[in-house]
Amino acid sequence: MEALADYFKVFSEPNRLAVLDALRQGPLNVTAVVEHTGLSQALVSKHLKLLTIAGVVKRRPEGSLVFYEVIDRAVFKLLAQAEKQLLAARRQQLDALAAIL
Amino acid sequence: MEALADYFKVFSEPNRLAVLDALRQGPLNVTAVVEHTGLSQALVSKHLKLLTIAGVVKRRPEGSLVFYEVIDRAVFKLLAQAEKQLLAARRQQLDALAAIL
DNA sequence: TGATAGAATCACGCTGTCGTGATGTCGTTG
DNA sequence: CAACGACATCACGACAGCGTGATTCTATCA
Numbered sequence: 001m002e003a004l005a006d007y008f009k010v011f012s013e014p015n016r017l018a019v020l021d022a023l024r025q026g027p028l029n030v031t032a033v034v035e036h037t038g039l040s041q042a043l044v045s046k047h048l049k050l051l052t053i054a055g056v057v058k059r060r061p062e063g064s065l066v067f068y069e070v071i072d073r074a075v076f077k078l079l080a081q082a083e084k085q086l087l088a089a090r091r092q093q094l095d096a097l098a099a100i101l
Numbered sequence: 102m103e104a105l106a107d108y109f110k111v112f113s114e115p116n117r118l119a120v121l122d123a124l125r126q127g128p129l130n131v132t133a134v135v136e137h138t139g140l141s142q143a144l145v146s147k148h149l150k151l152l153t154i155a156g157v158v159k160r161r162p163e164g165s166l167v168f169y170e171v172i173d174r175a176v177f178k179l180l181a182q183a184e185k186q187l188l189a190a191r192r193q194q195l196d197a198l199a200a201i202l
Numbered sequence: 203t204g205a206t207a208g209a210a211t212c213a214c215g216c217t218g219t220c221g222t223g224a225t226g227t228c229g230t231t232g
Numbered sequence: 233c234a235a236c237g238a239c240a241t242c243a244c245g246a247c248a249g250c251g252t253g254a255t256t257c258t259a260t261c262a
Contacts, residue, residue, distance in 0.1 A: 004118060009110075011106065030240090039221090040223090061239095082105060143210080145209095
């Protein structure tokens with residue numbers, strides 16, 4: 001339960017989701033992620049480290065570059081399902097509001 | 102993306118997950134949730150309010166009591182899938198460790 | 203209406219995490 | 233070996249969210 005909360009925490013940061021989204025189409029090195037997201041290099045490194053520790057992403061040094069890659073693409077399924085739930089929740093809130101007005 | 106991160110944030114708290122878990126078997130009033138979770142009344146109220154604002158839970162006053170109920174039980178599917186992903190990530194980490202040793 | 207129980211809210215201290223600028227480390231290339 | 237680029241880490245200020253104890257609000261019932 002504690003662990004599950006921590007796992008959700010991994011995806012509870014907009015910038016981290018942006019980093020993850022940059023890796024959607026395949027492996028990228030750090031600089032490429034920086035360019036894709038517009039975030040600072042230090043911040044991207046930090047988020048990538050977190051994602052690595054969480055076991056979501058895999059680190060692969062290649063020469064002087066370091067590539068990162070999503071280990072299990074099923075995480076995107078999780079993101080999609082969460083987004084679906086989010087939309088359903090939003091819709092329900094509007095319905096509840098309409099029922100009052 | 103920002104909204105999605107906020108949605109994940111809802112489930113990134115152990116106590117909030119505990120509250121949600123108490124509501125798994127059906128509607129409960131606040132005191133019942135307090136007893137199920139062992140949390141303080143103020144804290145339970147706070148979490149229930151958050152869950153309500155997030156559109157995950159529905160508030161229904163009944164006499165002097167206030168019952169809370171999960172709106173869309175599909176959230177439990179989301180929790181289950183997240184837990185599955187979590188386990189997969191943990192397994193992968195062990196494999197990576199074994200590959201080194 | 204006064205008393206009581208259930209629920210919500212307030213004020214506050216505290217901790218964790220985020221983002222940044224600077225610095226450190228590592229590998230390549232001249 | 234010196235210099236440079238890529239990446240990681242550090243130290244720090246800022247801020248948001250958690251949990252608590254006390255208080256307030258609301259509905260029921262004597």
